[in-house]
Amino acid sequence: MYYRHLKQLEHNKKWFVSSEFAELTGQSASQIRQDMFLFGGKGKQSLGYSVPELRQHIEHLLGIDRPHSMIIIGAGNLGCSIAHCLPYQQKGFSVIGVFDFNPCKIGSKVGDFTVKSTDDLDSFISQHPVDIAVLTLPASDAQALAKQLYAVGIRGFWNFAPVDLQLAEDATVVDVHLEYSLEMLSYYMCHMDT
């Protein structure tokens, strides 16, 4: 979250930030000091923190200062949405292929990509290094695909299917549970008073 605000500040040519950082991010001043301390405390007293320095530091911490190549499995609307938006919203993450099971989809265009068959995954991956697989396919197919992708060496999974993937522990999975988020909205709306 800090990263998003730092990029915004930098875009506005603000090079130092201190007290206003708290109200901007909605954190307490104490929380920010503690976090900056844990990040390695690179501020200057009575001046604040250097925006570009802090941004770079967080970039490095997150590991997004190095490139990540991704493939998208599932060329539905969600997959297409990510294929379109990601490259220019998230520097360092590049989509290098889009795949689908469905013969109707194969061969169609998604942005600059021609959708390939999941049958061609193995040969594709052996030729192009892939860091992350984006799973935007039906829940029923996700586990089998993830297993197959793990077998050919992929270790990072960005999973949009509402299932808990079972993979060896050197795999990293991050789930996006849109259902949870909508359910939380309902919950908060019901309990506004408290």
Added chain:
Amino acid sequence: MYYRHLKQLEHNKKWFVSSEFAELTGQSASQIRQDMFLFGGKGKQSLGYSVPELRQHIEHLLGIDRPHSMIIIGAGNLGCSIAHCLPYQQKGFSVIGVFDFNPCKIGSKVGDFTVKSTDDLDSFISQHPVDIAVLTLPASDAQALAKQLYAVGIRGFWNFAPVDLQLAEDATVVDVHLEYSLEMLSYYMCHMDT
């Protein structure tokens, strides 16, 4: 998360759950007992918790046992994706309209919906009650639209734009930050060892 697993268990015709609930959800047995206790402790000793009863209870707690009507603002891939998937993935949430700024989009079909102009929002909302607005539009437009929607009475916002919406405090906003989730994946992959 419990809710998702309970639906799955019910689908498999499993009517009681106890110890296996922990491994299924990845929680400790202690955590589950504590949570069930806070939910109102409706289990039977030496038998476990009733799956349908617990599912219903959580549904009520989340407020998803009553209907929610939604409109989608932004008919890009993400908006389309939600328009398509939501109705049959999340019972009780129904999309009743899709809107867009872009004249190219207006009049096109998204599932069963014809995309309407955002100019027609006010008159549409005065005729159809809307609980939740889904903001799948560019960050630059999100704040203005949210303000407009608030003015005509909408209080629930499911926001996919990477901005912090500023609205009166009787509005409820839940943000979906896909960027964060991808950045976390990168972070975890970098720090597998620790």
Added chain:
DNA sequence: TAGATTGTTAATCGATTAACAATC
């Protein structure tokens, strides 16, 4: 009755907040 499992309180742990010294 014995076994299994839940209900409930207490103990532990980690994260947030407060306080104040250090320093630009």
Added chain:
DNA sequence: TAGATTGTTAATCGATTAACAATC
């Protein structure tokens, strides 16, 4: 030097875990 702000430790708070009594 005075003012502002960060660095760092201690105190507080809340959430998770442990323990064991209650009961089906």
